[in-house]
Amino acid sequence: MPFTNYALDKFFVQGISELSECNAPALAEHFAEVEDLIHNFILNSIFRYSIKTEYKPYIFGIFRRVQMALVEYQNGRTLLLLYLNESKKNTSLYFQALSHFEIAVTQLYQAYEFWRKLGKKIESKETNLFEKGDGSSLEKLNRLYNISKHLEASTIPEGNLHHV
Structure with a gap:
């Protein structure tokens, strides 16, 4: 038996009853060579x-x-689509999708941090990924990364059950 919209919003995730589509675009076709990225790097080097x-x-x-x-x-997107296609009956799928998206944010931000550190090593000077308040994609990525990394229950907004 599925939960009511009230139960979903009150006891699982605020606003989840309004979730009706996955706006995370499929990226696999744009990154067809990602599977061979490391292998190709080694061969090229x-x-x-x-x-x-x-x-x-x-x-x-x-x-x-x-x-x-x-x-x-991609794992997060797949699970979110599955959650939506199952008429939101299995809330565990939503939380699994959320975890995969959080891991994706963490991995991507850490990649940028390695990029910044490599630039510092090559140029021997400090480089920033973004300027505070610039509204760039990297600043937004940093915010998501920090919210996920430094989660404290006291910082969750009133009425919300989860920070992300």
Whole structure:
């Protein structure tokens, strides 16, 4: 027996009863080579480009996290679509989707952090990913990352059950 809209909003997630479509676009077609990203990097570094050993940990960190961010994003999207297609009967699917999206945010932000650190190593100067208050996609990504990372119950807005 499915929960009523009131029960969904009151006891699971605020506003979940209004969720009727998945607005997370499919990314797989845009990133067809993501499965081979690390493999291709290794082959290219062997046969085409000489990459300083001191840079390789950063590059591996970027590629691994980008790859997993895309995998986790797709997992989250798949589960969210499944939740919606099952007429919202299995709320566990929603929370599984949310967890995958949170992991995707974490992986992507950490990839940018590796990028920033690699830039600092190459240029020997501090570089920022964004300027505070610039409204950029990276600033928004940082906000989501920090909300998820530093979750404290006391910071959840009144009437909400979850921060993200």
